[in-house]
Amino acid sequence: MAFLDELCSKLGEKWVLRGEDILPYLRDLKGPKGPALAVACPASSAQVADVLALCHAHDVCVIPQGGNTNVCRMAVPEQAPPSIVLSLKRMNRVSEVDAACYTLTAEAGCLLQVAQEAAADVNRCFAPDWGARGSATIGGAIATNGGGLNVIRYGTTRDQVLGLEVVLPDGRIWDGLRALRKDNSGYDLKQLFIGSEGTLGIVTKAVFKLHPAQPISQSAMAVPTRMSGLMELLELARDIGGDRLTAFELMSGLLIDKALERYPDLRHPMQTRARYYLLVRFSDQSSVSDRLTQLMEKAIDRGLIQDAVIAQSSLQERNLWELREQMIPHQYFTHPSFKWDVSVPISRMSEFIAQIETLSDALTTHAALCISGHVGDGNIHLDMFPELPPGPEYQTLGETLLPKVDQLIWSMGGSIVAEHGVGSEFVDRMRAQKPPVEYAMMQSVKSLLDPKGIMNPGKLLHAD
Template sequence: MNVVPDLEAGRLAALSAALPDGILMTGAEDLSRYSRDWSGDHVGRPLAVARPRSVADVSRILALCHAHAIPVVPQGGLTGLVGAAVADPGGGELVVSLERLDRVRTVSPIDFAMVVEAGCILEEAKRQADAVDCLLPITFGAQGSCRIGGTVATNAGGFNVLRYGMTRDLVLGLEVVLSDGRVWNGLKMLRKDNRGYDLKQLFIGAEGTLGIVTAAALKLHPRPTQVETALVGLRSVEDVMALYARARRECSDLLTAFELILRGGIEIALAARPDFSEPLSEACPVYVLIEAAAGGRVDLKAILEDFLIDAGGLVVDGVVASSRAQGERLWLLREVMVEAQGRGGRYLRTDVSVPISTLAAFVDAALEALAARHPDALAVTYGHVGDGNVHLNVVPPVGMGPEAVEALFHAAEAVIFDVVDRFSGSISAEHGIGRVKRSAFLERIDPVSLDLATRVKQALDPTGIMSAGRILAPLAPIGYR
């Protein structure tokens, strides 16, 4: 969709006249770093970029955009994978970057809670929680770049969902600027508050389509004093699931991560890092990276070692890290695999979930279907076993042209999603919908759910200016043609 040049000029004039100096950026060089996400797969053309310094600034910006029907897209660290925070390529959308709202307002070790502004980097929030002997458990690869607002808006997952839940489970309250500029102050640190509708849940995972999150009250946990990490090799994904069921019972709530990696992923990491060697004495078809954490006087290492020894022959080989540094190196295997899987080029990312009990059968069926339809493509499979989330990615053959790559991605995604449907799963476990998965999402949503979602959108964003075209189809043309 392309925006009429005169309309863009009028919108820019209205913004420039009404906003204080230092808020609005319009120069091409200034806009470039706000025009694409970290993957480089999604590129947009912002009308301009607004960088508010306060909640009052955000309120003024949205009130102005509401009055002039200027489309808005909130932006955090640009680490998302579904194109939700990138401006429309056709132009016309004002990017509202939250990077200046970056304070940790308060940390309470007694409440085990903190209030953090939307632009704060996740890793910084985690550091400040750690400074008062607390843990903010949201953990994933982009934590050094992503921002709290985006983490909330996408309901981010990560490695620790098994024990602590998704971001949704850690949000106690929110501060949100609505599409008309009004500020909803729901920043509570209460653990129990049963006064009617839980309004904050509307904005968690909404990807900026209902309002802009400007701050969040987040739940903290006691900081673990012990962390134990193990890498084990097994014969099949079925054995992985049997081991997981035993781990949940024998390691109980001490288990924080249970990550599946197929052999191909280990080989990718080894090829990418010549300084890496085979992690176990025997190469295995599948691997599991296990982490447990505890405080107090629990002998965590003994619990994990005894569990693995008594694993009933499921474990072919394994190693328990002898130090925190060795544990971090085991995790580095997974991180390098994720970074290197595309061979330096584009690859199809999928992020699906199925009932945990069917995960092994799903992986077998999806890999079999991909091999039958696209035998030349490389399938890279890994995931978060404890929450049924599998990342089944597809790397094109070396030398394939751009048009053929696009066709492969489209066809391979359809194959994977078809298997997901057969297993009553979800096409998005933690990445969200954005623009990239909107069509697939709308093809699958039932009429009642679509009606309810549309009514919520219409109620909170009646002019359709907030992140138009993300999750749902645009409610109104708002100047496009």
């Protein structure tokens, strides 16, 4: 029987999409990508196993896809090999919320927001959270080790996962769906799949840790007097807030102006206009107002900030966070950009930003430089939009700029792929960041689990 007929017999005609129906699955935020034979939409782990066994037998590649909200071209096929996209969208249920044990179990296609709401219903907090919460899935969060807004308090997705069920490339199901807080019985294999970008297998279910709900949150927006004071300000926020510090974000003045132009319901919360702003949030089970006020007062006394507002209502709080979530450069600039998702030690963050500004001024004229991100985690998103059309001049600039900035990041002990992952976009540049022994170990893991190389080829790493 031909491959597609067999696929239909396993899933039913209706759940093997073809023709025009597959086009939305072949493009992402960056536009269209390579072709696919079909999009398979299994409804259970057993069906995922059937699909993978079939693909393994026919040497058909498999591109796992959750919400397709990644920003590094990870969940769409490349040009070369015959591929199918495997969409997890039908496996979208929360299976269990155990309030007493502080765990939540869900299928991989469950949306972050659905998991958050299920946890909130029993007065618990599901920690992974970012702007794409309404379309990103927990499988995608696991496969990218998503970071987001709560990392400073709870860590990344990796820190939240207790157990996984995974379908391996040959169709075997690994049941590691355990909710144990302690298990030292050997290699912690689930860690291999977290951050693996769909290159080792398909996550079908996961058990997450939950945390006590923090129903009261209050945020302040502040203008730093000098970026070199960021570290001191973060230390002060930690001293005063302790575990209540749930966000310490950097916002670009340029992107705030663009967001205000585009979304007339948004308001600039302060008179002062600046290149950078900070958004600090405290959360707890009772009021955090006194501590937040204390932080802002002390920061002004020490000359760390020159202006600040504290949200006084849920409307003002929402406005601050809506501004934060609209820090999406590609919404406002249509010409091509050079981008980095950088982490450097927090102590070197201001030095890094200063060097980037200097480099950008020296190499480009009229480049829009957008810098924002989770600065409390040492992570910033950096986009540089030179006023150049795509063409030879743009290309030459890229050839100079990219290695210079990558080198700068590495010289500071940082990473050029902090939270958004590698995908096909950073696959070449990431290799230079890894010691050869580390890269070889990654290749060995890949060839051990996926010897035919059918899982998400062209993403994350090169086979040789």
